Amino acid sequence: MKNNIFIYKFSNVFISRGFNRSLVVDCLRGEFYYIPNELVDFVDNYDGKELTENEQEIYEDFISYLLDNELAFISKRDRGEMFISFSESWDYPSIISNAIIELNENNNSTCFKSIELLSG
Secondary structure: OOOOEEEEEOOOEEEEOOOOEEEEEEOOOOEEEEEEHHHHHHHHHHEOEEEOHHHHHHOHHHHHHHHHOOOEEEEOOOOHHHOOOOOOOOOOOOOOOOOOOOOOOOOHHHHHHHHHHHHO
């Protein structure tokens, strides 16, 4: 008989939901996996939460997939406060972070003016 467990997605694993399927990226290993959106729903609903014995039986395939690919781990106790998650926000100290300037014979002077404006 199984006991209740907690499941945790590793913090270096990121999921991007698509229309028909989703992409899981393991940043530590540089690997990616295509998964069904139902698995994303499972991770969204149960990451860091307790799974009862009944839920473990229902989601046995999902749990096995996550554990086999080392995308998540299980614990018999709540250890959520022990693991920090990465911030997914990106802050840049400027209004413009990059620009594309098209250069041709007719706009040399305009090009340099554009670079000046972006610099200042």
